[in-house]
Amino acid sequence: xxKINLSVNLCGIQLTNPTIxxxxxxxxxxxxxxxxxxxxxxxxTIKSISVESREGHKNPTVITFEAGMLNAVGYSNPxxxxxxxxxxxxxxxxxxxxxxxxxxxKEDFVRVVDGLSAQRxxxxxxxxxxxxxxxxxxxxxxxxxQATFDITSAVRKVTKLPIFVKLSPNIPExxxxxxxxxxxxxxxxxxxxxxxxxxxxxxESQKPxxxxxxxxxxxxxxxxxxxxxxxxxxxxxxxxxxxxxGISTGRHAIEMIMAGASAIGIGTGVYSRGIDVFRKVCExxxxxxxxxGFDSIKxxxxxxxx
Amino acid sequence: MIEQPMMAKICDIQEESPGVKTFFFKLNLNFxxxxxVMVWIPLLDEKPFTISYIQKDLVGISVLKRxxxxxxIHSKKIGDMLGIRGPYGRGFSLKPDSNSCVVGGGIGMAxxxxxxDRLNLVxxxxxGHVTVIQGARTAAEIIYQKRFRDMKLCTEDGTAGFxxxxxxxxxxxxxxxxxQKVYTCGPExxxxxxxxxxxxxxIECEVSLERYIKCGFGVCGQCDCSGQRVCIDxxxxxxxxxxxxxxxxxxxxxxxxxxxxx
Numbered sequence: 001x002x003k004i005n006l007s008v009n010l011c012g013i014q015l016t017n018p019t020i021x022x023x024x025x026x027x028x029x030x031x032x033x034x035x036x037x038x039x040x041x042x043x044x045t046i047k048s049i050s051v052e053s054r055e056g057h058k059n060p061t062v063i064t065f066e067a068g069m070l071n072a073v074g075y076s077n078p079x080x081x082x083x084x085x086x087x088x089x090x091x092x093x094x095x096x097x098x099x100x101x102x103x104x105x106k107e108d109f110v111r112v113v114d115g116l117s118a119q120r121x122x123x124x125x126x127x128x129x130x131x132x133x134x135x136x137x138x139x140x141x142x143x144x145x146q147a148t149f150d151i152t153s154a155v156r157k158v159t160k161l162p163i164f165v166k167l168s169p170n171i172p173e174x175x176x177x178x179x180x181x182x183x184x185x186x187x188x189x190x191x192x193x194x195x196x197x198x199x200x201x202x203x204e205s206q207k208p209x210x211x212x213x214x215x216x217x218x219x220x221x222x223x224x225x226x227x228x229x230x231x232x233x234x235x236x237x238x239x240x241x242x243x244x245x246g247i248s249t250g251r252h253a254i255e256m257i258m259a260g261a262s263a264i265g266i267g268t269g270v271y272s273r274g275i276d277v278f279r280k281v282c283e284x285x286x287x288x289x290x291x292x293g294f295d296s297i298k299x300x301x302x303x304x305x306x
Numbered sequence: 307m308i309e310q311p312m313m314a315k316i317c318d319i320q321e322e323s324p325g326v327k328t329f330f331f332k333l334n335l336n337f338x339x340x341x342x343v344m345v346w347i348p349l350l351d352e353k354p355f356t357i358s359y360i361q362k363d364l365v366g367i368s369v370l371k372r373x374x375x376x377x378x379i380h381s382k383k384i385g386d387m388l389g390i391r392g393p394y395g396r397g398f399s400l401k402p403d404s405n406s407c408v409v410g411g412g413i414g415m416a417x418x419x420x421x422x423d424r425l426n427l428v429x430x431x432x433x434g435h436v437t438v439i440q441g442a443r444t445a446a447e448i449i450y451q452k453r454f455r456d457m458k459l460c461t462e463d464g465t466a467g468f469x470x471x472x473x474x475x476x477x478x479x480x481x482x483x484x485x486q487k488v489y490t491c492g493p494e495x496x497x498x499x500x501x502x503x504x505x506x507x508x509i510e511c512e513v514s515l516e517r518y519i520k521c522g523f524g525v526c527g528q529c530d531c532s533g534q535r536v537c538i539d540x541x542x543x544x545x546x547x548x549x550x551x552x553x554x555x556x557x558x559x560x561x562x563x564x565x566x567x568x
Contacts, residue, residue: 025525025527026527028563029530029559031532031533032527032530034533047527047563055561056561059351059520060311060344062520062521062525063310064309064310065308065310066308069525073526077562077563078562082563082564202313202348205313205348205387205389207348211349211351268525270525271524275524
């Protein structure tokens with residue numbers, strides 16, 4: 001394989017390559033994070049953690065369709081105390097680990113960040129944008145500029161780690177929300193969360209398949225929307241962007257980087273290309289860069305802009 | 307591939323024991339022994355089950371009545387529909403020309419039934435033999451009574467066959483005969499002991515593991531066992547793989563993601 005350097009510096013975190021395991025996929029245990037790292041991810045994100053444990057929605061929680069995936073897992077997680085025990089000695093994972101933190105109110109975010117502070121996380125991600133879990137994200141009104149500012153400010157006060165604010169593609173004024181996050185001290189924007197919610201109905205039983213009926217849409221269907229969001233954000237904010245949404249090949253990753261992303265998240269791609277999607281995407285990025293005369297990821301960031 | 311359930315009509319129901327019924331469907335599944343399907347009851351829930359019968363265009367799932375979901379399945383009648391998606395996971399790898407022992411505990415026997423059928427079909431009788439051990443708490447819980455050629459029974463209370471556990475019976479058999487391969491499914495404590503015993507005797511062993519399954523296709527991470535996704539990397543694991551899985555026999559992960567001790 002080529003010797004192309006894929007490393008990126010994201011808010012002071014050194015990554016050997018720009019691929020990041022997106023939150024909600026395979027991030028349930030430290031052992032799985034390590035496995036994803038061994039399969040080439042530059043960084044990994046844990047499944048979101050709340051103050052109390054949550055069972056989430058009943059099955060079916062994840063299904064696929066012609067153009068991606070539909071999920072309403074409902075933030076199942078063991079709660080902050082169990083998570084703090086699960087994610088000890090994170091240096092064993094081998095790559096930076098990002099903590100995804102959720103709450104129904106800003107005090108919850110603070111409690112979870114506090115509860116995880118003894119573990120060696122490299123950054124905190126706060127998704128204010130889940131479209132399918134009552135009490136959280138969009139369904140709790142966290143997707144407004146004011147709520148984004150308030151929650152981000154509250155987390156900023158209790159951690160020195162970089163804060164990534166994860167936004168919804170649904171909201172036309174995504175740039176206004178991103179600016180609110182930037183003003184409140186966020187270090188990067190993760191764009192985007194799943195869109196929708198959408199619904200898939202089984203016509204023989206005449207019922208929606210997901211137990212929650214509606215779920216967030218990810219995968220190929222989301223990609224053009226995610227690319228446009230990142231393109232718009234790149235012009236509107238100064239902090240770096242982590243581009244997420246439908247990336248499963250090197251070409252997709254480069255497209256997102258050219259829209260303005262400094263690093264890229266992969267989630268549904270684990271389904272379409274397997275757990276080694278990270279290594280495959282990196283090899284494809286390297287090959288393309290070699291053939292097209294690019295020698296660093298940084299030199300491609302925002303290349304699609306005039 | 308699209309991971310969505312398709313509705314299948316129940317065309318026959320067979321009682322295997324007072325607590326276990328087999329539901330048959332006319333379905334064309336490309337199913338390998340050891341794999342599983344997700345069974346959906348709209349508006350209720352979806353859970354993993356093995357296929358326990360494959361007969362021409364008929365497939366069957368054997369269901370032990372245990373909780374809300376399995377009670378709901380048991381209340382279904384011929385003509386009712388259930389949603390099915392799959393098959394998922396990695397099945398057993400067969401070692402045909404050898405003496406093998408298939409060890410099933412409780413409803414775990416259902417996961418081994420199509421394997422026994424397949425082995426009996428492919429094993430050359432001059433070169434190998436298939437011995438089945440079925441263990442249950444009591445005689446009434448024995449399933450597939452007349453289904454297999456050489457099935458040895460054991461019960462905890464001694465009401466049928468050998469009095470004791472499947473592990474005791476396997477130990478006993480190993481004094482008299484040699485197996486090249488053991489396949490097993492049942493409570494994880496039993497699996498752990500079977501694997502230990504096979505390790506001591508240098509016998510190849512494959513185990514069907516159970517964890518809480520959500521997606522079934524390797525993305526949600528809910529069924530982790532020491533970095534292995536039971537739904538896609540398993541549910542069948544061999545003795546070498548299990549030796550690297552610290553959680554095997556000790557820890558399982560609940561639907562919240564919390565670790566609990568077996």
